[in-house]
Amino acid sequence: MSDHAAKELLYDALAQAAKALSNGRRAELVDVLAQGERPVEELATEIGQTVANTSQHLQRLLRSGLVKTRREGTSVYYSLSGPVVHELWRAMRQSAEEHVAGLQQIVDDYVGDRSQLRTITRDTLQARLRDGNVVVLDVRPGPEYAAGHIRGAISIPVSDLTSRLGEIPEDAEVVAYCRGPYCVYADDAVRIMTGNGLEAARLEDGFPEWAAAHLPTEGRSP
The missing domain is CATH 3.40.250.10 (Rhodanese-like domain)
Incomplete structure (x- = not known):
């Protein structure tokens, strides 16, 4: 493998976490999971999605290493894989606050x-x-x-x-x-x-x- 090809693979791999957070519902899931672990049914209610759609988003986060799971009986609980995930979300949020045009108006429309x-x-x-x-x-x-x-x-x-x-x-x-x-x-x-x-x-x-x-x-x- 050429050095250039290896470099491309490296940066593609490093970008996986950002790709996983490129969807608003997945970002919202990370925000909720920053509060503590939750089962998929509760997460679906929190983000206003079906259990099936929420499960798909969670699987994408899981494949990217941003969340982890544990099983208790028939329930599967999701949690952030570590504090660095919330740090990543905070950094993305801060970057958007500083550089995304019109964001403050969207914030004001939501929070009142x-x-x-x-x-x-x-x-x-x-x-x-x-x-x-x-x-x-x-x-x-x-x-x-x-x-x-x-x-x-x-x-x-x-x-x-x-x-x-x-x-x-x-x-x-x-x-x-x-x-x-x-x-x-x-x-x-x-x-x-x-x-x-x-x-x-x-x-x-x-x-x-x-x-x-x-x-x-x-x-x-x-």
Whole structure:
């Protein structure tokens, strides 16, 4: 094999991960799996696809080495193959944010107006956790909280929040978080809480970014 042919094969192989993430549904699956392992049926519901279509996307990610599987009874659970996969996704996301024309308008159309939502940084939340004067609220689905969460956070999925507001102390400052910067669960949670007279803010991003910064977590690692 000539040096040029070998070089082409090398770069084609190196590009496999990027090719696997060239589909929006597969990128969305990586974003969900950054929260922790999930069975295919739950993943299909999360991304609004059939189980058959979701399985095909997962097989493409599996062949590219971006995800791994484990079997429990009749269920197959998928998870990211390692932290570097989420780092790759974050890098792709950041590149798009900086260079893709019109992306901010698409983001605004999806997440809505955040100008009235108070947002705090990871550093600020870490300091308030040390002081013990904040309630941290994980508003992701229960399985994601079980897979891993900010140390000391309580779990109230956003779908249950309205009926469980009584569990939050009225005089507490609450910081809600979810999956990441494009997840709207925390936005919805803050709107619900402030609309009911609670003092609430959203974390600037989500649990994967908190974990990647090696800040305190509990539960299984995502």
